[in-house]
Amino acid sequence: MGCSSCSTGKDGQPRGCKNNGTCGTDGCNKLTVFDWLSNMSLPNGQKPFDCVEVRFKNSRKEFFRNSEGLSLAIGDVVATQAKSGHDVGIVTLTGELVKVQMKRKKVDPTDQDLPKVYRKASQRDIDIWQKCRDKEAEIQKRSREIAISLNLQMKLSDVEFQGDGSKATFYYTAEDRVDFRQLIKDMAKAFSIRIEMRQIGYRQEAQRLGGIGSCGRELCCSTWLHDFRSVSTSSARYQQLALNPQKLAGQCGKLKCCLNYELDMYLDALKDFPGQDTKLHTEKGVAFCQKSDIFKETLWFSYKNDPSNWYALSKERVQEIIEKNKKKESVASLEQYVVETVTEEKMVFENVVGQDSLNRFDRPKKNKKRNHNKKRRRNKQNAHKKS
Known part of the structure; x- marks a missing residue:
């Protein structure tokens, strides 16, 4: 899918919205949910659900409470509550379907401690946010150089700035436990911001970064797959596939999630x-x-x-x-x-x-x-x- 800004250039090539997955119509985003209840009206006397789903960089989504009663729609850029300061994200879902998504992700809809939506983002908020987003690639490259100079066995895969530019979260993958105390000191001194390190798995890394699979389509985990289920070699044995690690492994180095898609059908067929x-x-x-x-x-x-x-x-x-x-x-x-x-x-x-x-x-x-x-x-x- 593409948003209304993804038009064709003069040479016939797709120009793209160049918003890096943050276009306002939510057409180029990952893990987009179709609101099939948007054209239905609420019964008389029932108030709309006061929580919204907000999407940040890549596949990170969180739920926020609209305590101010703001009129929010899908695609609105909002300033949300953070541990310190505020963050900026895009509303991806509103209404009763948010309650379904919260139950699916085991979040209590009645929890009063949910973070709040402060306001709709002003032009100044958006300018600061975009300025921080433009610096992420350069800071990621510099942070990798610092990690290599300290001989740390880790891979910094992604950097995400907070909306107000006061903090940056570094996502990394590593086989063993890493002592990155000196790394945090060096990066805080070089970038003059607060640093947060967050370790993720190889599948979460592929979900955040995205890519093209061996089937020629975009990765399932970065487009529509919401949860990661365990995949074992028995799934390939039941389907009589050759146990070739190069063909069964995805870009994350783990077994492909699609091995589980048809497994139930094979198990039913093998019963008799x-x-x-x-x-x-x-x-x-x-x-x-x-x-x-x-x-x-x-x-x-x-x-x-x-x-x-x-x-x-x-x-x-x-x-x-x-x-x-x-x-x-x-x-x-x-x-x-x-x-x-x-x-x-x-x-x-x-x-x-x-x-x-x-x-x-x-x-x-x-x-x-x-x-x-x-x-x-x-x-x-x-x-x-x-x-």
């Missing part, structure tokens, strides 16, 4: 499906399962003495053989239960409506000049014979 450790007893020998396909409902078995030859059996046939084996009855061989696969011949090319052949460029070209000379000699010889 024979397992991979199934053994079939036949008079010809014991057969082991080599491969299964839940979409085609087909399993491939091979004999213990001949593992190179696989036999495709349907799920019903395999269950029938298993029931006979439970009754201590053995079948003659797997060949009696093999599924006959009919392969349809696909037409690679068909000459329709006067189309040329595909190998027309492979044919040798004829020399028209040589053929023309032969024809002239033949005509001269026929003329001499007649004379």
